[in-house]
Amino acid sequence: MASLNEPPIEKINASFATTETLPARELRVHIIGAGPVGLLLTALLQSMEGFSVRLYEKRPKYVRTRMVKLSSYLVADSLESYQADHIDGESIQAIFDDEELQAGLAFRQSIPLDLMSLLRKWVQGFCPLNTIEQSLSDLIDARASNSVQRIVAVMTAEEAVAMLEPGDLLIDCTGSNSLLRDYLATGSALGHVGANTLNIRLEYALVITFLYGQKYDCNEYCKYSKNIENPHYKFIPMVHRTHYDGSVSHVTGIVNITAKEYAAMPSRFDGELLRGNFPSVAQSMDRFIDKIKQETNGEILGDLEIVRIPLDLYRARNATSRQWRTAGPGDHPFVSSPVFLAGDSAIGSPYFQSISLGFECAMFLAGLIAQRDLPLRDMLDRYELYTYKQWLRVYMRSKMIKHNKDLFETIDDPLALLDKLHIY
Ligand SMILES: Cc1cc2nc3c(=O)[nH]c(=O)nc-3n(C[C@H](O)[C@H](O)[C@H](O)COP(=O)(O)OP(=O)(O)OC[C@H]3O[C@@H](n4cnc5c(N)ncnc54)[C@H](O)[C@@H]3O)c2cc1C
Numbered sequence: 001m002a003s004l005n006e007p008p009i010e011k012i013n014a015s016f017a018t019t020e021t022l023p024a025r026e027l028r029v030h031i032i033g034a035g036p037v038g039l040l041l042t043a044l045l046q047s048m049e050g051f052s053v054r055l056y057e058k059r060p061k062y063v064r065t066r067m068v069k070l071s072s073y074l075v076a077d078s079l080e081s082y083q084a085d086h087i088d089g090e091s092i093q094a095i096f097d098d099e100e101l102q103a104g105l106a107f108r109q110s111i112p113l114d115l116m117s118l119l120r121k122w123v124q125g126f127c128p129l130n131t132i133e134q135s136l137s138d139l140i141d142a143r144a145s146n147s148v149q150r151i152v153a154v155m156t157a158e159e160a161v162a163m164l165e166p167g168d169l170l171i172d173c174t175g176s177n178s179l180l181r182d183y184l185a186t187g188s189a190l191g192h193v194g195a196n197t198l199n200i201r202l203e204y205a206l207v208i209t210f211l212y213g214q215k216y217d218c219n220e221y222c223k224y225s226k227n228i229e230n231p232h233y234k235f236i237p238m239v240h241r242t243h244y245d246g247s248v249s250h251v252t253g254i255v256n257i258t259a260k261e262y263a264a265m266p267s268r269f270d271g272e273l274l275r276g277n278f279p280s281v282a283q284s285m286d287r288f289i290d291k292i293k294q295e296t297n298g299e300i301l302g303d304l305e306i307v308r309i310p311l312d313l314y315r316a317r318n319a320t321s322r323q324w325r326t327a328g329p330g331d332h333p334f335v336s337s338p339v340f341l342a343g344d345s346a347i348g349s350p351y352f353q354s355i356s357l358g359f360e361c362a363m364f365l366a367g368l369i370a371q372r373d374l375p376l377r378d379m380l381d382r383y384e385l386y387t388y389k390q391w392l393r394v395y396m397r398s399k400m401i402k403h404n405k406d407l408f409e410t411i412d413d414p415l416a417l418l419d420k421l422h423i424y
Helices: 036-046 089-095 098-110 113-122 129-142 157-162 220-226 259-264 271-277 279-296 322-327 354-369 376-409 414-419
Strands: 027-032 051-057 067-069 126-128 148-152 169-172 197-212 236-244 249-257 268-270 300-316 339-341
Touching: 027 036, 036 051, 036 113, 036 129, 036 354, 067 129, 089 376, 098 354, 113 129, 126 129, 129 148, 197 259, 197 279, 197 376, 220 279, 249 279, 268 271, 271 279, 271 300, 300 376, 322 376, 354 376
Parallel strands: 027 051, 027 169, 051 148, 169 339
Antiparallel strands: 067 126, 197 249, 197 300, 236 249, 268 300
């Protein structure tokens, strides 16, 4: 078995012929991680001819309860609807060519109806992550095709390398703590945490979710008026982050906290712990909730659910094994078996956009892999370029959201507000 930590040889790999394509035989694709992105990719490849997929997942059951929002661009059928988001519509035009966008729309048209109808349902509103994972998992299991083999295992990087046969494809969908990200850049720091990662920490936040027994919706005016007595710890429900299911509103929002507060908090907790240990944050939440109650005469159902998270914006500098093919030891498995990162293992973004971004990249990757006569080098280059463009898009959107949020948080203090404005 080749070692992952072999020092790379700085040479152009002779075996990297520019015309080399994927083998003509049935292609073995190893997908590690059956979270939303690994599952979507599996479902896409399952419906195409010529692939046998091995899907590895360490969790025996899907139990993540958090509510998530998917973007409507995932089911867009025109350039207009793809660019409908008012924050990133213009960035999309600046970064992508119309031809590229049209190709993405055409791929959506080819997605089988069983899968597309799920996506259409999920983009309507707010949905439990568990439902997305379970529905995709059930769909894969229920389809007549038996081209997917599911394996419950905690994979290690060494095992992932050892199972590769020449021509196999390996796709790492293991999330933000990606199994293979730091092995994709050859160099002296190979395998070290962060060796292939650019990370920008935007802030620390509490994600606070609660259920409310009346219809409640929030826009920017509501965010302002309900926080008017909160000089700090403003609770900011995300756009479209409230969802009324007929009797209950699901509300999720974020509260900015300091690094010190982050370090002092458990990773998940409830309202009681918040009130006992972080009273200033709790008072701010209570004032916000009281105003909702005054307006709509409802009650909170149950308790607050609180998760503390660092809001990181990051990307893998290499989202494929391209470097191994040009500068790595010629006999390493990554030379003859291309590796791709998809989902949070490739790009991470805060403000509730990551699943959509991961799905978008998964669709592009499935479309690339389906082109069996495409030279491998082009496939790797095109995926690198595509993920880089998606990164630029989400980078700009996230920075804009963060900037707007910073302004909002000082809206009642004109001098502090002016400090944050750099007009030109
Ligand atoms: C509180 C909170 C709220 C969020 N809300 C939203 C939202 O509204 N919208 C949105 O788009 N995003 C949201 N996100 C982010 C979203 O959950 C992630 O972007 C998404 O889950 C990433 O999907 P993924 O498939 O790439 O990775 P993951 O969901 O992390 O899945 C990775 C999978 O790989 C498996 N795995 C990992 N390592 C191994 C291994 N060694 N061997 C085998 N299996 C392994 C894991 O068990 C897991 O199933 C939220 C995140 C948080 C924390």
